[in-house]
Structures are given as structure tokens and as C-alpha cells.
Amino acid sequence: MNFDFSDDQKFLRDEARKFLEAQCTMAHVREVLDDDSKSHNEGVWQKIVDMGWLGAAIPEEYGGLGLGMLELCVIAEELGRTLAPVPFGSSAYFFAEALKLAGSEEQKQALLPKVADGSVIGCIAVSEGPGETSAGNIATRLNGGTLSGKKIPVTDGDIATHAIVLAKDGSGASLVIVDLDQSGVSRKPVKTLEPTRSHAVISFDGAAAELLGEAGNGMPLLDQINDRAAVLLAFEQLGGASRCLEMANAYAKERQAFGRAIGGYQAIKHKLADMYVKNEVARSNAYYGAWALSSNASELPEAAAAARVAASEAFWYASKENIQTHGGMGFTWEVDCHLFYRRAKLLAVQAGSPAVWKEKLVSALEAKND
């Protein structure tokens, strides 16, 4: 039994934490928050690129560091703690992992080294309207290698150089890779609840696109991509939820009301104890997801779904009750609580809402326990 990260991985975590605490502060996050023209923090992004983290889980033969999925999980948790306002997840968890999973040798050779060195920023474009996306409710079409339709919202869609797009293809659906720097593509930013991570509406009008994986296999492949991304997102969520508990805890010890620190009142104590329990449940489920991801275990679908459900719940609860613990101060723009509340929502609905993942989880359990 060794259900923990290794000493090397913990060392990486400590180093990543030190680095981000110095290089990605709340002031850096607020530069993006308070400036509508900024899609991300370029300075922070460049430093993260220089650290090589984008290539942490990309094999050396494709220009990465060739560390592994566990190392990427460790980095994800740290990025989540600092609300890093950069397109890391889109490029590393979705785009790179999709290529590793289903890309042709040529596609991997062409794109992975550039993801690793930051010259390509990838994203994934699935949603077109309210509700869970399925092959039946998308209008974007693939027609003989060209793509037409509209995707909204696309996380990091205005910064990305490339997108993986879900499109109707004959009777089924396919995933395609699209170079966003071409005349058949137009995009503009769209305002969301989470201004520190940019979002775009992307329109395709006869854009050139190449298949990722087999034609007509888009939905099953998307499920596989999402299973992998779900584990990494869970670590980001866990990082954010942990920070919320730390913030609430610090404030509860310092804020005085009725002659004592509010952390002395059980209504606050029990709230924070509940946060702690939810965070531990999320951490244990995330570790299991990490194990399944890194060992290519057949348990990945249920492990990923459980990690995501637990982490979404933990971050939601911690971020809303962190505001509550801060009282009126927590409801101000200047205090950071709302930034975590916003990020919690982005990470919970990107790649499918908790309800979608609960259904995936139960379907997986049903299939196993027949």
C-alpha cells in the first residue's frame, strides 16, 4: 500500500508552491480581472512556459519533460490554489492529452513539442448552447474536411492557437483539430462569470479541419478525453477548495464579534469542520483518480467521475462558505473570496456539470456490477 505521492513528487509540489506564491499572486490575478482587454496574464504564462510544466506529462520524444500524470496532478493542484489566470488547463489537460490519446504520429510530432514550449496553445470547443452537449444537439458540421458552425463558450478560445472541435459528421459526430489562425475562423470574447479565465465565441465558416481519431467516433473519444481531464481538473478544484478553507480559517481567528474571535462560535467552527471533511473526501477521491490515470487502470471512468463529483462539491461548498465566513467583507470586489467562487463555478461546469458526472458515475457502476 502506497497511496500517496512520492518524495520526488512532493518536492515538485513544494517547489511549484514556492514558485507560484512568488510569481502568481492575487495581484497578478487581479490584473486580468480588472482589465477587460486582458485575456490572461502574459507574464505569469511566460514564466510557467519557462518552467516546462506544460510538457510535464508529454513524453520526451515529443519535446516534453516526460515526467508523468502524477506530476501533472501535483502541478494542477498548485495552479488551483493560486487561481492562475492562464490557459494551462485547456492546453495541457485537454489539448495535449487528447493528442496523446488519439492523435496520429504526425499530429503528435507536429503539435506536442509546440504545446510543451508554449508556441501552440490548445483548447477544446464543445458547447453550443444551454444544457449537456450531445451528438444530437450540435449544429456545427464537418463536411469533407471543412468545418462550419459556432461554438460558445470556448474556455481560453480567444488566446488559443488551435482547438479540438466536436462536430456533426454524417450521422455521427467527430472530433477535429482546427488551426484557429485561418480565414474561415472568426472569434470574439464572451463575458462570463469568471473574468480571470477568458472565453470566446468561435465561428467556423468553411475552416480547414483534420480528424482527431476515427470519423464518427467523436462522442466516445470525447468521453475518454474528459475522463482524463476530469482528474486534473479535480486537482485544481482541490487546490482552490484548500485555499478557501485556509482563508476562512485565518479570518475566523482574527475577526472579532461579540467580544471574541468568530472562529470561537460553533456555527463557524462546524462550517469549517464540514469544509475540512468535504476537502478530505475530495482529496482521497482525487488521489484515486490520479492512480487510475497514471496506471491506465480500467477503473478510470468511475475513478475520474468520483474525483470530479467530490471536488466540485468541495470547491462549491468551500468557496460559498468562505464568503459567508467573511461577512460583508466577503461580498466586496477587493476581498478575494469571490474570485474563488467564480473559479469554482467554471471548473465545475467545464467538461460537464456535476449532474452529468453523477450520471456517468452511476452508469459505470451499473456496468461493473451487473
Add this chain to the structure above:
Amino acid sequence: MDFNDTPEEAEFRAEARAFLSQHLKPKTPGALRSGGREDFLARAKAWQKTKAQGGFAQITWPKEMGGRGGTVMQQVIWGQEEAKFDAPTGPFAIGLGMCVPTVIAFGSDEHKKRYVEKALMGEEVWCQLFSEPAAGSDVAGLKTKAVKDGDEWVINGQKVWTSGAHYSDYGILLVRTDPNVPKHKGLTMFIVDMKQQGVDVRPIHQASGGSEFNEVYFTDVRIPDSDRLGDPGMGWKVALVTLMNERLAVGGSPGPDWKEIMDYARSAGTLSNQAFRAKLADWYVAAQGYKLTKFRTQTALSRGETPGPENAIGKIINANHLQDICNSAIEMQDHYGLIVDKDEAPSDAIFQESFMWAPGLRIAGGTDEILKNIIAERVLGLPQDVRVDKDKTFAEMN
């Protein structure tokens, strides 16, 4: 990250498994519950003896004490394997897990010679006499008093909720020896012979219908001073050692879990209900959260680290989780869900039975509220509650 045993752990596991399958049958639902109470106690005593003779009782205790001198990890592995068999262990959990370790920590050499081996061999059963009608969560507020008379102490008062008192031979008894100091400072711990004159054990009729716990009345019970554990007034310190020795929980959940309710829903044709499926997902996540958190604890233990407050988390999750699952299963059965008759009720009435147990689990061994206070104060470092009785003597408060 892996879930594999080290070679030494695997060897021990194989040894444990071989021993278990030589002596016990694999677990079948309901098997432990069949047969009367007398029969169950006799089987439990016999199994304890077999285990001790095989070198598998109290694995972490030193060899001089009759233990194996093994590691905590081996204890965990043994617990996992034993849980797969119909092992009647219940009556010894409190004695060997909490009471006898307290005797070992604070007793004289004579005590150790007299009590430890008999307990280990399953010949004598122990109970824990702490809680009282007016002192449960705040157990240091207890009232049962001991007055010194020559070489003896005279005990008068009442304990309550004493698990297994009706079949116990000895108990560790926490009493007040000095009311004129603050409550934590006036307590003393004793070994008490449960079969002696003046000890009156009366079963409690529980809300669940059964009677596993007792009220214990002490009327002029005499205990020799030599059966004191620790100095007079040191009882709270001794009690904390007892409570810290609460066994590392190694068993599974205490009743039906996500798998059982999923199986039931499938057989009843309600598994496709959307609201049910969302709840099922939550139950699975909570059950996994508990199980995997224990794996993290075991990893820490195997590295020689001290585990954190995982047991508090586990108890909060499990008891509420069980209550919720049982409630849903009953509601899913609609009006029929009321039936507790095993011949009529689905799944041998396990949901109905645990529905009536769950409230007790949320209280026993630390209530939900107390456990949350513990997490808040000891893990998160939040300020303690206001203690109005802090600097007052027990007598002033009562």
C-alpha cells in the same frame, strides 16, 4: 502510487489468510446474528483463544504481553482479512482495544500478571464505565464518587450506556475522588470486579428494540486501593489514554452501503430513477472517500508517521451516510418499507434494522457535534468553546 503489499506484508497477509480459513467460514450476511447471545459469547471467547494461541491476537503488543510484537501495518492487514470471515470479535473490542491497554499503561506488575493473559485468551471480558446520566460528551463532569476508607475505596453512583457490562468480568471505572477541585482534576481510575456485591447491571431497552447496553449501579462497592490505575486525581489523564487507544478502525461500513441499495434498486426496478441515481453517486463518492482516506492513513502508518484525525472524519461520514441510505431505501419501498418482519421485508430487513441503529452511531464514541468541535479545535486550531466551569471546583458547579 500503488495498492500493493510489500513482500513482507504479502507474506504476512497470506499467513493470516491461511490461519483464518483454517478456523472460520467466509463472511455470509446474517450469519453472525444467528444464534442466541449466550452462544455468541461462547463462540467469541473460543475464537479469541484460538487467535491468541495462533499468535494473531493483539499483533502490536510486545511479546512479553502475549502479543506478536508486530507492526501497525500487520494489525491493519489482519483486520482487513479477519473482516472477510465470520469472526465473532465484538465482545472483545472494548476490552482489548481500550481497557486492557490502559491497565498495561498504568497498572502494577501484579495487575499485568493477573489480567492481561486472561483477557488475551478470551477468558475474561472487560467493559468501559465512563458515561453517566449527567456526563456523556462532558464525561469529566461525572458524579459517581469514591471515598477512601482505610485501604479501600467505597463507590456509590451510576454509570450508563456501558456496552457489554452484562457479560463483563471486569471494568475500568472513572470516578470522582475530590469534588473540591476543578472537574478534570478530581477524577481517579480503578479496576472493578463486575461480579462483586453492590454492582447492579440493568440492561437498557434501546430505541432499536434490543438491549446491548446497560445501566450500572454502584452501592457501597469496595475496591482495594491496590486496584487504582494512576494516582488519585490523575484519572482524566488515564482516561485520555483509554480514549486514544480506540482501535484503529479497520472494518468496513457498519451496515448496508451504496452497493446494497443499488442491488436493491435494481431488483425493485427503480434504478433508472434520476433522483435516485444522483443520490447513489453521492453515496459512492462518500463511501470511497472514507475507504480511500483510510488507505492514506495506512500509508502514513507504514511509513512510521502518526496519522491525523481520520477516525473523526470517518465516523461523521459513516453514521450519517448509513442513516441516509436506510432512509432512502425505506422510502423507495413506499408503505411496504415499514415492514421489519424478515420474512416479508426486502433484503432481510437490513435497511429497516440499520435505520434504527444509525441514530445511536451518531452519538456513541463522540457525537457528530463533538467530533466537529475536535476537528475545528485540534486540526484547524480554532479557539476553544467558552468554558464557564473552567476555574470553578466541581462542588461549586453542582
